[in-house]
Amino acid sequence: MVLETHQSVFIEENSPRDGIQNESAWFSLDERISLIETLAECGFQRIQIGAFVDSRKVPQMVDTEKILDQLPHNGKTVYSALVLNECGMGRALASGIKHVSYFVSASDTHSRKNTNRSVEEGIRSAFRAIPMAKSHGMAVQGGIMNAFRCQLEGMVPPERVLRLVQAFTEMEVDEINLADTAGLAHPPQVIELIGRVRDICDTPITLHLHDTLGFGLVNAYAAWNVGVRRFDASCGGLGGCPFIPGVAGNIASEDMVNLFESMGVRTGVHLPGLAVVIGMLRDKLKHPLWSRYGSLSSETAVNKGFM
Amino acid sequence: MVLETHQSVFIEENSPRDGIQNESAWFSLDERISLIETLAECGFQRIQIGAFVDSRKVPQMVDTEKILDQLPHNGKTVYSALVLNECGMGRALASGIKHVSYFVSASDTHSRKNTNRSVEEGIRSAFRAIPMAKSHGMAVQGGIMNAFRCQLEGMVPPERVLRLVQAFTEMEVDEINLADTAGLAHPPQVIELIGRVRDICDTPITLHLHDTLGFGLVNAYAAWNVGVRRFDASCGGLGGCPFIPGVAGNIASEDMVNLFESMGVRTGVHLPGLAVVIGMLRDKLKHPLWSRYGSLSSETAVNKGFM
Numbered sequence: 001m002v003l004e005t006h007q008s009v010f011i012e013e014n015s016p017r018d019g020i021q022n023e024s025a026w027f028s029l030d031e032r033i034s035l036i037e038t039l040a041e042c043g044f045q046r047i048q049i050g051a052f053v054d055s056r057k058v059p060q061m062v063d064t065e066k067i068l069d070q071l072p073h074n075g076k077t078v079y080s081a082l083v084l085n086e087c088g089m090g091r092a093l094a095s096g097i098k099h100v101s102y103f104v105s106a107s108d109t110h111s112r113k114n115t116n117r118s119v120e121e122g123i124r125s126a127f128r129a130i131p132m133a134k135s136h137g138m139a140v141q142g143g144i145m146n147a148f149r150c151q152l153e154g155m156v157p158p159e160r161v162l163r164l165v166q167a168f169t170e171m172e173v174d175e176i177n178l179a180d181t182a183g184l185a186h187p188p189q190v191i192e193l194i195g196r197v198r199d200i201c202d203t204p205i206t207l208h209l210h211d212t213l214g215f216g217l218v219n220a221y222a223a224w225n226v227g228v229r230r231f232d233a234s235c236g237g238l239g240g241c242p243f244i245p246g247v248a249g250n251i252a253s254e255d256m257v258n259l260f261e262s263m264g265v266r267t268g269v270h271l272p273g274l275a276v277v278i279g280m281l282r283d284k285l286k287h288p289l290w291s292r293y294g295s296l297s298s299e300t301a302v303n304k305g306f307m
Numbered sequence: 308m309v310l311e312t313h314q315s316v317f318i319e320e321n322s323p324r325d326g327i328q329n330e331s332a333w334f335s336l337d338e339r340i341s342l343i344e345t346l347a348e349c350g351f352q353r354i355q356i357g358a359f360v361d362s363r364k365v366p367q368m369v370d371t372e373k374i375l376d377q378l379p380h381n382g383k384t385v386y387s388a389l390v391l392n393e394c395g396m397g398r399a400l401a402s403g404i405k406h407v408s409y410f411v412s413a414s415d416t417h418s419r420k421n422t423n424r425s426v427e428e429g430i431r432s433a434f435r436a437i438p439m440a441k442s443h444g445m446a447v448q449g450g451i452m453n454a455f456r457c458q459l460e461g462m463v464p465p466e467r468v469l470r471l472v473q474a475f476t477e478m479e480v481d482e483i484n485l486a487d488t489a490g491l492a493h494p495p496q497v498i499e500l501i502g503r504v505r506d507i508c509d510t511p512i513t514l515h516l517h518d519t520l521g522f523g524l525v526n527a528y529a530a531w532n533v534g535v536r537r538f539d540a541s542c543g544g545l546g547g548c549p550f551i552p553g554v555a556g557n558i559a560s561e562d563m564v565n566l567f568e569s570m571g572v573r574t575g576v577h578l579p580g581l582a583v584v585i586g587m588l589r590d591k592l593k594h595p596l597w598s599r600y601g602s603l604s605s606e607t608a609v610n611k612g613f614m
Contacts, residue, residue, distance in 0.1 A: 295555075
């Protein structure tokens, strides 16, 4: 399903989940569906459509099952959802979704805030949930939050991340996601961790990079340089963890698409189509977006040689 | 004067010139001097303090001689200024400034808009101005505007840039500045041009990168990866060419400093000091700055583990 060549990258679009979960403007089910459908039309092969989490804590993620039911299932787009525990995995299985991202945190402090458990409890939970999903034929991405540097604990020892990678490998996940949840990683750190993960497994690596310090796209480029071909991004640069105040959003999908396409690396995503999504988000959110392409597409620069 | 090691980079601060030249808020001489002095205290070894250009066309650059006269000359900071023609070089010589950046454009269309001359006329002008300056002991950086992609002409053929590099080498400039004036270059293009310039000369290369597409810091990192150790940047991400509407500012100095320092690469610049400059600029300009560190330093994230 995931096509990779030297001259292409695979971008999972996260705005319907990570993107809107932190926004104060309320997204109705119809608005979430419309956003996902528009993103699918832009060419994203995989879209994270929601999360099977406690909607009392993350209200925007309510009724992800209903979203899935109402989306077209034409085989072109893989719908994925975030899962954080066995309860969520049960809901995912019941919903019929074919792909999930199961995340644990590499930082105890963050893990307790985000999921009310230690890292070790997170691993034990994954060992119960993921094999069950795999046995039902579901594709599972094993994700590690705060894989680089935690805003609460500082630098995360790579050994702790590698222990989680090892566990995910034993669970036979289809993909490892290394998440810079707080957006504090820098390129040499990203490159080093990728190398160490590859030393112990050959599972494909996805990077989920936030842009708190403005290093998001630099880290993506650095990772691409060492062969990473799968990335998460979020239209309009939206996103952030509800349990880490001050963290910035994801890399803006449009800026990532623009970078790779400029370099001659295919993304499969139709860049001008993303201007439509940016317009939808801007109308809805009524706050500035951290998106260079978004700034250009809304200003005088359009048709002046920049795009 | 310029110290370079594998683990350090040299950043020339451009906010007092490229930064403020495009701003509608008027900077008095005292404000320009105060900005420069504060930047010098932050540790920048070289600061572009103004330009010897026609102040009817670029009003903020008026009286650069007076700025130079009133700045402290303690040997710690090199003051530089932009020069575009023989007349400007005459003023530079008379002012007693020790370092200038002499720029020509690699794009005929931009050259005519910016300096009312063709590229060839620009080269001939440089051949008159630069040897005169060198014979008076002045250090000269030879700069090439639109060295990568012109918003008006599209991709700039590397051969045209190399012809300018060759000319600058014959003039024995101390440094070559490759400027992405419109902010449209991408990393492979930057790496390729650096390689081709090095094939014909061993003059140190400085990069001047705008951030129109959000690729500024990515390009800087890519260039650093192939050994470039000199960069221009501008506090607050200010800047832009008055003759290219829609172009975004330079890479924010604070984000560049933060990136390199995070990587263990010394810049000599005191990052928290830049927060003071950002505060000054924000008070003066009353518009948002495209600066991640600036966003953090003004919001709740301070003292929450991000900085």
